[in-house]
Amino acid sequence: MSMRLLNTELRRYFSRRVMVGGLLAGLFIVLGVNIFQLARSSTSPDLNDALTVGVPQKCLVRMSGPTPIYSGACVDGLANGPFEGQVEEHIDHGGRSFGVGVNNGAELKPALIERAQDRRLHISATFSKALKIIGAPMVFLSILLASSFLAADFGTSIGTQLMFEPRRRLTYLTKTLAVMIGAALITLALAVFAFALQYIGSATRGITTGMDGHWFGLRLADTGRIMLAAAIAAPLGLAVAALTKRTVAAVGMFFGMYIVLGVLGGTSWGRPIAKYLPINSLTALAVNEFGPNTNWFGIRTMLGALMVASIIALALTALTSAWFERREMR
Amino acid sequence: MTAAISIEALTKTYAARGQQVRAVDGLDLEIPQGGIFGFLGANGAGKTTTIRAIVGHMRATSGTIRVFDMPVPKHLPSIIDRVGALVEAPLFFPNFSGRKNLSLLARSRGFPQERVDSVLATVGLTDRAGSRFATYSLGMKQRLGVASVLLKDPDLLILDEPANGLDPPGILEMRKLMRDLSAQGKTVFVSSHILSEIEHTCDRVAIIARGKLVRTGSVQEILSTGTTSRYTVKVPGDSAVRDNAARSLLAAGWSVFADEHGEMLVDVAAERAHEITAHLANDGLWVSELAPVARTLEAAFLELTADAQGGAQ
DSSP states (O other), X not given: OOHHHHHHHHHHHHHSHHHHHHHHHHHHHHHHHHHHHHHTOOOOOEEEEEEESSOOGXXXXXXXXXXEEEEHHHHHHHTTSSOOSOEEEEEEETTEEEXXXXXXXXXXXXXXXXXXXXXXXXXXXXXXXXXXXXXXXXXXHHHHHHHHHHHHHHHTTHHHHHTTOOOHHHHHHHHHHHHHHHHHHHHHHHHHHHHHHHHHHHHHHEEOTTOXXXXXXXXXXXXXXXXXXXXXXXXHHHHHHHHHSOHHHHHHHHHHHHHHHHHHHTSTTTHHHHHTOHHHHHHHHHHTOOSTTSSSTTOOSHHHHHHHHXXXXXXXXXXXXXXXXXOOOO | OOOSEEEEEEEEEEEETTEEEEEEEEEEEEEOSSEEEEEEOOTTSSHHHHHHHHTTSSOOSEEEEEETTEEETTTHHHHGGGEEEEOSSOOOOTTSBHHHHHHHHHHHHTOOTHHHHHHHHHTTOGGGTTSBGGGOOHHHXXXXXXXXXXXXXXXXXXXXXXXXXXXXXXXXXXXXXXXXXHHTTOEEEEEXXXXXXXXXXXXXXXXXXXXXXXXXXXXXXXXXXXXXXXXXXXXXXXXXXXXXXHHHHHHTTOEEEEOTTSOEEEEEOGGGTHHHHHHHHHTTOOOSEEEEOOOOHHHHHHHHTHHHHHHHO
């Protein structure tokens, strides 16, 4: 494959106006995730309403007017301790329920449970979460940027381009490689941007400890995985747009695939089909969720996700390049 | 010397609205190297389909096309740098500037970027080179299309309706450009349905109608084609005398017309022109002038394609 041609296609890919919109959308998502994490960055304790009975005095932290404030850690530690008799009620505290027993028919009393919260931005813990959140949007951004690349060509300059490079299959495959590299580079750029924001946020309003070589290795692997998902998604968007000559068809198809995924996944006969929808494996890859207890049907390993998505992308690229070679330009 | 383009028995059919349309029907054509070759035909005659087949945008249903003696589209990649083509409307990325569009094309073939500015200057687009293609007028788009053709400095230029959208000065510039290129030894293959344009520019022409070759030859050969010529006939005297002469000729079966100035025109085979004077003299009318009217390519074209057009109707 000609490097000169690849270089040209990459320039063409990155020079489009949609790229500005796409990058802005990506930056906005990354920024949104960081702003959310930054807004939650605090060490103040949470107070949760509760109804209690028979909580020993040692757990009392202080009074808020007539309402006792108990230490959450202390109450949690009681677990099955001081309560006797039948458990009547469960009160949820921050996602964790604990039993409040009826002790000899004693009356339930309102109280506040205080739990120490450390939600400070801690890059070594929160960056992997940020990457996980931006993973799936990166897949869609990749599809959008790839599908708009060739669909725009068909209405405009493809005939002129073919007067300079008439080897159509080569032209299509070079465009495919360009959108894959382009998607991976954009994902990398946004991951670096996310890292920069996380570091600045952690340094100013959080904690920056724990960033050792091992951690960097793991985050590089995370980034590489999302880049891979975006890179595999790109030729899918390109192929569908080439076949339909419509960007919106490709984007709509992959968005619609999520709905189909939900419908098929809800049926016993549909689950094996859902497993092989490319968006299933691509999203599993992007968000790093594999195994039977995830939302991604039948995708149990990263290698499995990679294989399913890659085989579909390869098959669709081969089919589309053959069609592109024979297509008449009118 | 091998022909620049050699077409043998080219046929192209395609389906349109459930029917098979034969756009090109057994076309044989040879375009020699050098000079400006005009490709004439009415709208829908098959000019653009032929050009698309030459540049590989369409596959021929049957027949062969050779460019510089290489069969196309199979060997198009090996001769693509020698061929520049502008097929119908020039197509570029609308949101890129003219310069950016050309720059990317140049880069794909490894041409120096200075060449981009050079061709932009040649077509007079330097001032607007930085503007988005979408903002260009039809004429400017056409100029950019021609610039993209010149980018490769090709030996063969294929221009499909290059005067489309150009204003009169632009048409003159285009005509001059084609002549300059021809003077450099390049072959210019230009299709058009504007016959006066072809007549003033081309050395040789081919006329096609309904996908078939009707006639090919030098412009002079085409102009001298036909069985009748038109003559201006003047008789001394007032309009009454002229009317008498016209009535006399009409009565004798001649085809008599009046031009926009009221002058009498008669269609007659060249070898029988003298019979006009003899006939009028017999009626006591003396001819003061009997001059052939210069024949236009348009007249020749209409006469040559009359059968095909009639068949089409």
